[in-house]
Amino acid sequence: MGRIRTYEWEDPAISAAVAGRVPGMDFLRDIQAGRLPGPPITATLDIALDEVEPGRVVFSLAPGEEHYNPIGSVHGGVYATLLDSAAGCAVHSTLPEGMAYTSLDLTVKFLRRITVDTGRVRAIGTVVHRGRQTALAEAKLVDATDRLLAHATSSCMLFPVPPS
Template sequence: MRRSRTYDWADPAVCAEAVPHHSGLGFIRKMLDGELPAPPVAATLGITLEEAEYGRAVFALVPGEEHYNPIGSVHGGVYATLLDSAAGCAVQTVLPQGMGYTSLDLTLKFLRPITVDTGKVRAIGTVLNSGRRTALAQAELRDSEDRLLAHATSSCMLFPVPAR
């Protein structure tokens, strides 16, 4: 039986244009409060930003069949997207106004499978170190019983973002 899913998203330029005008934490909090739209990837995968504070960001997902790989569990790319988002946005929260970041690498360890029966999962990102040019963050993917499902570390390059 065929299944389908419909979703919509906001213009991503709205967020991109706002980045240089806010501190990193201010920017992330505006997304959390709904003043800025979530990025299109969040709508595509069903990811939600749940928490943000200095040095920490939390994303959540309720896994569905649309996240499955051919063997009947959530695709590793979905894990990676959640963990990369949490680690990267944690880095964003420590940046001053006018600075941005991009991931240089993402090292990921898968520990448990995720299926629709797993229920809601949360990716908790924290900054381990932030310098002038790079930052190091980690993220843990946990289920509702606080079991560790996957772990990632990410190095990020920091750079100035000019106002548009």
């Protein structure tokens, strides 16, 4: 017998229309509080936005079989999604109204395997440097005992939001 998982998400255009038009902290806190819909990827993977402060963001995930690769552990793409989200949103948290960002790259180092037995994991993103046109962020993926599971760095391009 197969396994079934269903989930729902809200219209991503709602949040996209607000992104960059309000300060990054306000935008992320509105998503965290449910005043704006979260991105569909958070529903797809069942990711939670746990903490938001200037230059620092924490996402978490309880690993499940639905996250597995064919060899019985969490797929590297799930690691990368968590780390990319944490690093990018850490940068977003520093942006003023009228500014946006996009990831230029993501470098991930996988250090330990994750399974359902690992328990809830956290991706902690922090800004290392933010300039006028680029930002550098890092993210660490840790287990409940803060054991390092993976690490990533991300360069982001910063740009003004085009007028609507």
